[in-house]
Amino acid sequence: xxxxxxxxxxxxxxxxxARSGAAVSALHFYESKGLISSRRTAGNQRRYHRxxxxxxxxxxxxxxxxxxxxxxxxxxxxLPEERTPTREDWARLSRAWRAELDERIxxxxxxxxxxxxxxxxxxxxxxxxxxxxxDDAFGRRASGSRLMxxxxxxxxxxxxxx
Numbered sequence: 001x002x003x004x005x006x007x008x009x010x011x012x013x014x015x016x017x018a019r020s021g022a023a024v025s026a027l028h029f030y031e032s033k034g035l036i037s038s039r040r041t042a043g044n045q046r047r048y049h050r051x052x053x054x055x056x057x058x059x060x061x062x063x064x065x066x067x068x069x070x071x072x073x074x075x076x077x078x079l080p081e082e083r084t085p086t087r088e089d090w091a092r093l094s095r096a097w098r099a100e101l102d103e104r105i106x107x108x109x110x111x112x113x114x115x116x117x118x119x120x121x122x123x124x125x126x127x128x129x130x131x132x133x134x135d136d137a138f139g140r141r142a143s144g145s146r147l148m149x150x151x152x153x154x155x156x157x158x159x160x161x162x
Contacts, residue, residue, distance in 0.1 A: 010047040013038075020056040027056070034073050035059050054085055058093075066104055067097060 017024045030036045031046075036055050038046040055076060062072045075093045079085045 009050055010039075011050065011052065013046045013048070016048050016052055016056065019053055020060075022056050022060060030056065030059055033069055035069065035076055051085065055079075058085075058090065062097075065101060067100070071097075 011019070013024050013027055016022075016027055020027075022030075027036065027048075031038060036048065036052045036059075038048045038052075041047055058076070059069075059072055062075075063069070075096070078093070079089055
């Protein structure tokens with residue numbers, strides 16, 4: 001991994017990509033979504049403050065566990081600008097996501113435990129389908145598949161008589 005001298009306080013997009021492991025296109029995307037920021041040089045080149053390295057690492061870690069980008073952006077907005085976030089900053093942010101992650105873990109465990117029962121069913125109205133239709137919520141409304149749109153008779157579409 002390329003080292004950046006301590007005296008350099010700003011990184012080019014290429015340096016940030018090399019150090020973070022994120023593609024340049026991903027960094028541009030993160031910037032367009034407000035997850036990281038840069039300044040432009042007189043030649044219109046991006047320059048990122050060193051704290052962008054931590055922010056990119058945080059974004060990538062949060063994405064790996066399924067945190068939506070909007071939630072990540074809101075969390076990063078709470079961090080101070082132009083300062084590398086501290087361990088305490090990250091701990092505060094991660095505590096806020098603990099309940100959401102615990103719920104995702106419960107859902108994944110349910111999926112793992114009941115996957116064999118569900119594959120290929122497609123019905124979405126069986127009382128035993130704990131994945132797609134817990135407690136047979138769709139079955140109380142009507143029987144049959146919910147995956148296909150209701151078909152209309154050819155005469156119904158044309159407004160004709162029967």
